[in-house]
Amino acid sequence: MAARATVVGSGPNGLSAAVALARAGLEVRVLEAAPSIGGGVRSGAATLPGFVHDVCSAVHPAALTSPFFRALELSRHVDWLVPKASYAHPLEGGRAAIAWHDIDRTVAGLGPDGPAWRRLLAPLARRIDEVVSFTGDQLLRMPRHPLTAARFGLRVAANALPSTPFRTDAAAALLTGALAHANTRMPSLASSAAGMLLAAHGHSTGWPVPRGSAQAIADALAADLFAHGGEIETDTRVGTLADLDWGDPENDLLVLDTSPRLLLTAPHLPPRYARAIRRYRYGPAAAKVDFALDGPVPWANPEVSASPTVHLGGTREEILTAEAEVSHGRIPEHPYVLVVQPSVIDPTRAPEGKAVLWAYTHVPLHSRADVTEAITAQIERFAPGFRDLILASSHVAAAEREEINPAEIGGDILGGAFTLTQALRRPVVSRHPWRTPLPGVYLASAATPPGPAVHGMNGWYAARTALRDRTGMDVCLDDLFGGDLVGG
Secondary structure, three states: OOOEEEEEOOOHHHHHHHHHHHHOOOEEEEEOOOOOOOHHHOEEOOOOOOOOEEOOOOOOOOOOOOHHHHHHOHHHOOOEEOOOEEEEEEOHHHOEEEEEOOHHHHHHHOHHHHHHHHHHHHHHHHOHHHHHHHHOOOOOOOOOOHHHHHHHHHHHHHOOOOOOOOOOHHHHHHHHHHHHHHOOOOOOHHHHHHHHHHHHHHOOOOOOEEOOOOHHHHHHHHHHHHHOOOEEEOOOOOOOHHHOOOOOOOOOEEEEOOOHHHHHHOOOOOHHHHHHHHHOOOOOEEEEEEEEEOOOOOOOOHHHHHOOEEEEOOOHHHHHHHHHHHHOOOOOOOOOEEEEOHHHOOHHHOOOOOEEEEEEEEEOOOOOOOOHHHHHHHHHHHOOOOHHHEEEEEEEOHHHHHHHOOOOHHHOOOOOOOOHHHHHOOOOOOOOOOEOOOOOEEEOOOOOOOOOOOOOHHHHHHHHHHHHHHHOOOOOHHHHOOOOOOOO
């Protein structure tokens, strides 16, 4: 009888762990609380018939550089649409700053700040795989490319200061919009690190969108799992580990693509580890609105329509003010808004001539505020006439996100507050943070290194750690995709 593994959660990390373990020869069963698989890449109906909406993530900069997705050859099964413009940032007076996939075009558009933009990002974009190698593991290990790690670190430190290397508000706002993805205090080392990584991807592999919906990622991973004998059970919520029948802890594996808090429900969890899990912090959160539109967004600057991803909030100073309000537990009057308009590159998302729009803003943890009007007002500010195009909208408050996905504590979509401390302690300080002190139990969610993003690496590292513990061998991706490792 083959060794068995149970995976709780069918987000991209859970499915990646399941694929790795199934390819290694284990009998794998995935348990998912929702009616459908996908977690952070789930898609479905939210407004009107014929409009396809992404429930959580919609644009995936880390997917094309993910070592696990590359080894799996995910691009053979997901049609990635890479836009000419990675992200756009409208400003007052019909102006806009555009981060084109082509860095030369970006530099030309930023005028006097073009050379500074090139100096900042071109060295990282040229070595994106080395940057990912450093940022995509954990910080307690010696980087394999120390020079690139040093380049990245110096740029992160420089952009964690209140000042910027830019003279114009356009370039400063363009970078700040990317840094604000971290949903943490700004400026800070944490926000700078996250933003620099995203910005570097913008000029290397780009910020791709899967044709059809983000669900295509989950479906492709699930298909590989099924091909290797795995199973998935939906509508199966795991409330406590004490009630979970996952086999013999001495022989079977349990992998959790969940909040670390689920571990607190396990009998005999060592007190020191339990205290660390209780100290692990969450927030701020995200509140989201999906729109069904009667046509494309009428941006005051037409070039904004070239990018699926749009950052709204005005100048750098306005964004810093808005994010400071959130960090102090308040909802800003004029928020930073992350907008995705997939219809500009993927016409399959809506009926002909119509469009879908995905938008979220940062709010305090556990907020139940409806931010539909605040988001609508910010879009209208830079796209007059937007209101007239709205056919329907659907709002999900931050507190409701946890009800949809138990891993999103209080609406935190990043798996835990993204701070410098929690980059090292995610969720504990360890050279192998995916391993828990419970025999055969591993953590694979965004609460482990390398943190949030759709790349499957958290799941792969958890599976690799489990396989190493079981076999005594240091399994690499070439081994995994070359044949079975664990016999029946």
